[in-house]
Each structure stands twice: as C-alpha cells, then as structure tokens.
Amino acid sequence: MSAAPTLSAPPARPALFPPPSVPLRFTDGDRYEWTHTRDVWTRTDGLWVPSSQDDPRDDGTGTWTDEEVSACLSRAVEGWDARQRFVPAQPGYQLPGRPILNLPTAHNAAQYVLDHQDDRLVPVRDLVAAHDEDAAYDVPGVITAPQTARVLSGIFADHGTARVRYDESAERIYARYQRPNDVGSVLCLHVFVLTEQGA
Numbered sequence: 001m002s003a004a005p006t007l008s009a010p011p012a013r014p015a016l017f018p019p020p021s022v023p024l025r026f027t028d029g030d031r032y033e034w035t036h037t038r039d040v041w042t043r044t045d046g047l048w049v050p051s052s053q054d055d056p057r058d059d060g061t062g063t064w065t066d067e068e069v070s071a072c073l074s075r076a077v078e079g080w081d082a083r084q085r086f087v088p089a090q091p092g093y094q095l096p097g098r099p100i101l102n103l104p105t106a107h108n109a110a111q112y113v114l115d116h117q118d119d120r121l122v123p124v125r126d127l128v129a130a131h132d133e134d135a136a137y138d139v140p141g142v143i144t145a146p147q148t149a150r151v152l153s154g155i156f157a158d159h160g161t162a163r164v165r166y167d168e169s170a171e172r173i174y175a176r177y178q179r180p181n182d183v184g185s186v187l188c189l190h191v192f193v194l195t196e197q198g199a
Helices: 066-078 124-131 145-158
Strands: 031-034 039-044 047-052 084-087 108-115 120-123 163-167 172-181 184-195
Touching: 031 066, 039 066, 047 066, 066 084, 084 120, 108 124, 108 145, 120 124, 145 163, 145 172, 145 184
Parallel strands: none
Antiparallel strands: 031 039, 031 084, 039 047, 108 120, 108 184, 163 172, 172 184
16 A cells, blocks of 8 residues: 555545544544534544534533444444544644654554545545545555555655654554645645554
8 A cells, every 4th residue: 555545535425435443542623423414523622522514513412422432433334334434633733642663563543644625534445435436445444554554654755754653642643744746735644543443
C-alpha cells in the first residue's frame, strides 16, 4: 500500500462501506454519525453529546459513554452497516503526541485521510470508492502494523519534510506533509487509528 490516496472526493454520495473498525480509544472531537437520520454524537469532555449534522449544539436527550459508542460501532462493522460512520477528530496545526521512534506493533490501524472537499477525515477506501467503486473493494479497511510502517516509510521517502507523531493517549499516529499540485501544494494528513479488529 502506498501513501498515494490523497485525492479530493467528488460530491458526497451514500457510503458503500461500514466504519472500518472500532478504535482502541476515543478522543474529544471524535464524531459518531447516523447518516440515515442525520444524528451525530460528538465526544466532549469524555462523553458523547448528541446533536444533528445541521446543529452542533447538544439536543438535550442525554449522553453516551465510550463503551456504548464502541458497542454500536462494533455492531455496524460486523453487520456491514454503511449508514453509520466514525469520523476521527482532526488534530490542530500542532500534531498531538510525540515524535515517532518505534511504531506500536501490537495493533492494526484504520487509515483515514483528509478529504479536502469536505474538510473531514475519511477512511482511505471511502475516498477511493468516490473515484472508482470497484477498486475500493480491494482496499482494506484496516491494515497491519507492518503495512502501517510501509505506508509511513513511503510518506517519508516521498516527502522528506513530513511530520509524524504518535499520540498514545488517543492511540493514533498522525502524518502531515505538503504535496505539490497544479497550483502549488496541498497539505495532506493521514491518521492511523489503532484498533484490535481487522476488516
């Protein structure tokens, strides 16, 4: 697997794939979305606050715990429910965590990339599906630790100024770099959300 999937997606359409996995840990700013009802839960101060995609304010119906969201995502992954979506929080300009010295080798990872059109993180296979639905079925939702290391090595080889950090508190690896394009360059972001599951 290469670091190439940094394309911007064409206009949004219904998802083909369920969430790729259940994260080992959640962090504030993560979103759990039900696309068919437009319900959204955003993790805030360690709890999941309900709202809607059109109105980010708490709708007052109560909060969820990490365990409840984890159980719902697990059912969506197992039941191939493409109506549910996990959207990792975007890091600020300063990437969280510490510079990577040794990759965590015990866990697989779901690779998310920044979709510049919607300014949100999406699974790699969803971005590929927006351009070539048939090819997306060959893209794994979750990659192994050695595959993650190969993708990161490719990013370093192609983009020597890439910044890569591991945030142990969120169990995520972040990689950010500039990629040349027709009008100058674009800032690319990969987020590897560590998981126990494969998909």
